[in-house]
Amino acid sequence: MSRNWVRWTAVGAGLLLGAVGSVLSRWKHRRLADLAAGSELVTTDRGVVEVARRGSGSPVLVLHGDPGGYDQGLHVGDALFGRDFEVIAPSRPGYLRTPLDHNGSFEAQAELLVALLDELDVEQAVVVGLSGGGPTALQLAAEYPERVSGLLLASAITTEIDERLFDTGNPFVDPLLTSTPVLDVQSGVFALFHRFAPDRALEQLHEDLSNLEGEEFDAYVDAIVTNPRYREQSLAFFSTILPIGARIEGTLNDERWFRELPRISYERIECPTLVVHGEYDGAVPIEHAEFAAESIPNAELLRLEADHAAWIGPGSEDAWQAVDQFTESSIAASERRTA
Numbered sequence: 023m024s025r026n027w028v029r030w031t032a033v034g035a036g037l038l039l040g041a042v043g044s045v046l047s048r049w050k051h052r053r054l055a056d057l058a059a060g061s062e063l064v065t066t067d068r069g070v071v072e073v074a075r076r077g078s079g080s081p082v083l084v085l086h087g088d089p090g091g092y093d094q095g096l097h098v099g100d101a102l103f104g105r106d107f108e109v110i111a112p113s114r115p116g117y118l119r120t121p122l123d124h125n126g127s128f129e130a131q132a133e134l135l136v137a138l139l140d141e142l143d144v145e146q147a148v149v150v151g152l153s154g155g156g157p158t159a160l161q162l163a164a165e166y167p168e169r170v171s172g173l174l175l176a177s178a179i180t181t182e183i184d185e186r187l188f189d190t191g192n193p194f195v196d197p198l199l200t201s202t203p204v205l206d207v208q209s210g211v212f213a214l215f216h217r218f219a220p221d222r223a224l225e226q227l228h229e230d231l232s233n234l235e236g237e238e239f240d241a242y243v244d245a246i247v248t249n250p251r252y253r254e255q256s257l258a259f260f261s262t263i264l265p266i267g268a269r270i271e272g273t274l275n276d277e278r279w280f281r282e283l284p285r286i287s288y289e290r291i292e293c294p295t296l297v298v299h300g301e302y303d304g305a306v307p308i309e310h311a312e313f314a315a316e317s318i319p320n321a322e323l324l325r326l327e328a329d330h331a332a333w334i335g336p337g338s339e340d341a342w343q344a345v346d347q348f349t350e351s352s353i354a355a356s357e358r359r360t361a
Contacts (some may be wrong), residue, residue: 025342045210046206047206049210049213050206050209050265050267053059053213053264054268057093057118057268060074060096061073061074061092061118061119063073063119064113064132064138064142066138066140066141067132067137068125068130068133068134069115069121069123069125069137070112070121071134071138072113072117072118072119072120073110073111073112073142074095074096074101075108075109075142076100076109076111076112077099077103077105077107077108077109078105078107079108080105080107080108080147080353081144081146081147081148082108082109082147082149082150083107083110083135083139083147083149083150084096084098084111084150084152084195085114085135085149085151085152085156085158086111086113086117086152086153086262087152087154087177088117088150088154088187088272088273089117089187089263089269089272089273090113090117090153090155091113091118091262091269092111092112093118093261094111094152094259094263095111095112095150096109096111097255097258097259098152098333099150101255101333101338102342102345103349109241110142110147112135113272114131114155114272114276115131115134115272115274115275116269116271116273116274116275116276117272117273118268123274124195126279127279128160128161128279128286129161129165130174131158132158132161132162132166134175135158135162139223145195146169146356147169147170148172148173148349148352149162149170149172149174150174150176151174151176151178152177152178153176153177153178153179153305153306154179154276154280156178156179156180157179157279157280157283157285159173159174159175159178160173160175160291161205161286161315163291163293164286164287164290166292167290167291167293170293171293171320171352171353171356172293172294172295172348172349172356173291173294174295174296174298174348174349175297175298175311175314176290176298176299176333176341177303177305177330177332178299178310179240179283179309179310180283180284180310180314180317181283181284182281182283182314183280183281183283184280184281185277187273187277188270188273188274189277189278200270202267205265205267205270206267206272208266208304209264209267210243211263212263212264212266216260216261216264220253221247223257224243224246224253224256224257227244227256227259227260228242228243228246228256228329231303231329231330232303232329232330233303233329234302234304234329238289242302242329242334245335245336246335246336252334252336255334258335259331287320288314288317288318291319292316293320293346293352294351294352294355295318295320295322295353296321296345296348297311297314297321297323298324298326298332298341299311299323299324299325299326299332300326300327300328300329300330300331300332300337301325301327301328302327302328303329304329322348324340324341324344326338326341
């Protein structure tokens with residue numbers, strides 16, 4: 023009897039693991055298929071870029087954070103610009119379907135994006151650097167001023183930071199943490215929380231994005247989950263990090279380059295610049311915003327009572343209004359200069 027119990031327990035465990043693995047595999051393939059269907063691959067003279075475009079009007083180039091991809095750029099574009107502008111959202115090198123190749127540095131990424139704008143026949147755009155997309159946005163504005171009508175830095179990294187989501191420096195642990203099976207399981211768990219325990223998922227998300235603690239943090243999260251718009255936007259943002267495995271190469275590359283900043287001649291940035299940052303940002307300290315505002319000529323700093331996701335939670339209405347005014351004025355000023 024005991025032997026039979028052990029045998030059937032082992033068989034049951036094997037079947038359960040197999041079923042879980044099958045479910046994870048189907049979810050991942052479906053998710054990647056949906057992402058591929060929402061974008062196109064553009065071949066430039068600097069390499070292939072995955073990009074999605076939405077809306078109409080003056081172009082806005084949105085550069086996602088880490089981990090992220092074009093879907094995160096569209097999410098931020100929807101939150102900040104609606105459909106009044108044409109949002110151009112590429113996947114930066116190493117994310118989703120944009121290969122890393124030789125475009126790992128932020129200088130190379132800026133060159134790649136200029137080549138993308140050439141292929142899309144876009145002469146000039148307002149450039150948005152979100153979180154880890156900040157250094158590339160800064161590089162674009164500094165090195166290619168004729169292509170940038172305005173620079174918006176949203177919760178952006180602007181100077182060196184030792185951010186290590188996966189790169190612990192341990193030669194034995196790191197390969198395990200970034201292996202496909204581990205990342206797939208982690209992504210699957212996050213997806214389950216997102217679907218079946220969304221409020222708990224949002225609490226965990228903002229716990230990673232905020233430096234608030236105790237009752238202040240609880241009140242902040244409560245303000246998000248009880249507001250339909252904040253809740254919906256936060257859940258949409260949560261999805262833009264999944265599956266993690268399709269974004270890991272770019273994330274690890276970014277983290278290495280973040281530790282070598284600054285590499286940008288901030289004083290060379292001539293275009294109007296708006297820096298938007300949350301006072302409670304636990305992912306990118308607000309000192310990054312202060313540094314940018316002090317280092318870039320004609321930069322304006324908007325401090326919000328928000329965490330890292332400053333465009334989708336409490337205080338985000340102030341961000342939407344400021345961004346709308348900034349974008350309109352930047353485009354108008356650019357048109358006057360070129361008239």
